[in-house]
Amino acid sequence: xxxxxxxxxxxxxxxxxxxxxxxxxxxxxxxxxxxxxxxxxxxxxxxxxxxxxxxxxxxxxxxxxxxxxxxxxxxxxxxxxxxxxxxxxxxxxxxxxxxxxxxxxxxxxxxxxxxxxxxxxxxxxxxxxxxxxxxxxxxxxxxxxxxxxxxxxxxxxxxxxxxxxxxxxxxxxxxxxxxxxxxxxxxxxxxxxxxxxxxxxxxxxxxxxxxxxxxxxxxxxxxxxxxxxxxxxxxxxxxxxxxxxxxxxxxxxxxxxxxxxxxxxxxxxxxxxxxxxxxxxxxxxxxxxxxxxxxxxxxxxxxxxxxxxxxxxxxxxxxxxxxxxxxxxxxxxxxxxxxxxxxxxxxxxxxxxxxxxxxxxxxxxxxxxxxxxxxxxxxxxxxxx
Ligand code: IPM
Ligand code: MG
Numbered sequence: 001x002x003x004x005x006x007x008x009x010x011x012x013x014x015x016x017x018x019x020x021x022x023x024x025x026x027x028x029x030x031x032x033x034x035x036x037x038x039x040x041x042x043x044x045x046x047x048x049x050x051x052x053x054x055x056x057x058x059x060x061x062x063x064x065x066x067x068x069x070x071x072x073x074x075x076x077x078x079x080x081x082x083x084x085x086x087x088x089x090x091x092x093x094x095x096x097x098x099x100x101x102x103x104x105x106x107x108x109x110x111x112x113x114x115x116x117x118x119x120x121x122x123x124x125x126x127x128x129x130x131x132x133x134x135x136x137x138x139x140x141x142x143x144x145x146x147x148x149x150x151x152x153x154x155x156x157x158x159x160x161x162x163x164x165x166x167x168x169x170x171x172x173x174x175x176x177x178x179x180x181x182x183x184x185x186x187x188x189x190x191x192x193x194x195x196x197x198x199x200x201x202x203x204x205x206x207x208x209x210x211x212x213x214x215x216x217x218x219x220x221x222x223x224x225x226x227x228x229x230x231x232x233x234x235x236x237x238x239x240x241x242x243x244x245x246x247x248x249x250x251x252x253x254x255x256x257x258x259x260x261x262x263x264x265x266x267x268x269x270x271x272x273x274x275x276x277x278x279x280x281x282x283x284x285x286x287x288x289x290x291x292x293x294x295x296x297x298x299x300x301x302x303x304x305x306x307x308x309x310x311x312x313x314x315x316x317x318x319x320x321x322x323x324x325x326x327x328x329x330x331x332x333x334x335x336x337x338x339x340x341x342x343x344x345x346x347x348x349x350x351x352x353x354x355x356x357x358x359x360x361x362x363x364x365x366x367x368x369x370x371x372x373x374x375x376x377x378x379x380x381x382x383x384x385x
Pocket of ligand 2: 257258
């Protein structure tokens with residue numbers, strides 16, 4: 001039976017990277033004998049400017065009945081809702097909140113050959129085999145709880161409040177998700193120990209004292225996984241100094257948001273960083289970069305984050321449906337990406353290359369086809385969930 005996948009390409013460079021993601025998905029379908037039913041819907045700020053809606057009425061119900069969802073990016077500089085919010089954000093939050101996608105899973109893995117643009121030079125800064133951890137970001141509460149407002153008293157008395165909500169249930173389920181992920185992974189590169197780092201600001205915030213207490217309760221049920229604690233401020237320097245010490249880190253929503261943009265630098269930049277928004281019944285996968293309006297329509301940006309989002313989707317779907325073909329296809333896509341990166345010939349500008357977005361997509365897709373004939377490595381570690 002065909003797996004039903006909703007495609008929300010969105011704004012700016014979203015449609016360009018989505019095209020390449022779909023190219024690779026189709027290549028994987030051919031190579032591994034899988035059938036997909038692809039359902040595209042327009043959405044985002046540009047769609048809002050045209051229609052007054054952020055997505056068509058039928059899109060969300062379709063997402064609810066889909067096997068998985070792929071999202072490109074939302075956000076257009078001119079598209080604002082009457083209240084000033086970015087138009088299109090309700091697509092992202094509509095899915096995260098509406099489908100209860102409580103775990104935002106963001107692998108931070110540096111593939112061999114990937115160089116970074118630091119100090120205006122492209123170099124390989126970190127050692128690839130020493131950067132391989134996953135940040136699990138709480139995705140339905142924290143500072144993103146839509147309990148906020150402004151009080152316009154005029155002049156200097158104007159006031160705005162955002163409520164930061166941390167619940168026992170919300171903390172418990174995402175922390176358990178992180179421990180389950182750690183059990184399945186191969187441990188931190190440094191010592192191969194399974195470890196879950198509890199990221200918070202419990203030295204100051206009441207919500208995070210609850211978060212940490214729940215972490216300790218959950219951790220007690222996983223004696224094989226080492227406990228580790230980091231305040232968010234310190235965490236940002238430690239992951240840069242000693243990324244090899246990390247296996248899985250679990251963080252409240254807003255801290256996970258910030259830490260994963262920083263962590264993306266460790267893996268080659270936002271052009272490579274993918275994420276999965278995962279709940280008990282539904283999941284949506286996306287590159288974590290935005291819609292990059294300044295590069296829209298130029299076939300320029302890196303599609304690898306989107307392609308790795310496809311890879312995470314295949315792995316999640318395969319694991320959920322106990323479907324070996326899907327799991328093998330996920331491994332095949334990852335091997336194809338790793339192959340293109342290691343070869344270093346077809347790379348976009350962000351990685352020091354001159355290739356177009358579509359050329360990178362084609363290069364990866366070609367390797368997915370070829371990888372069908374190769375014996376599959378069973379040692380390769382699964383990315384993400
Ligand atoms: C992300 C993004 C979003 C977020 C924005 C676009 C609302 O930064 O997915 O990390 O803050 O969650
Ligand atoms: Mg972010």
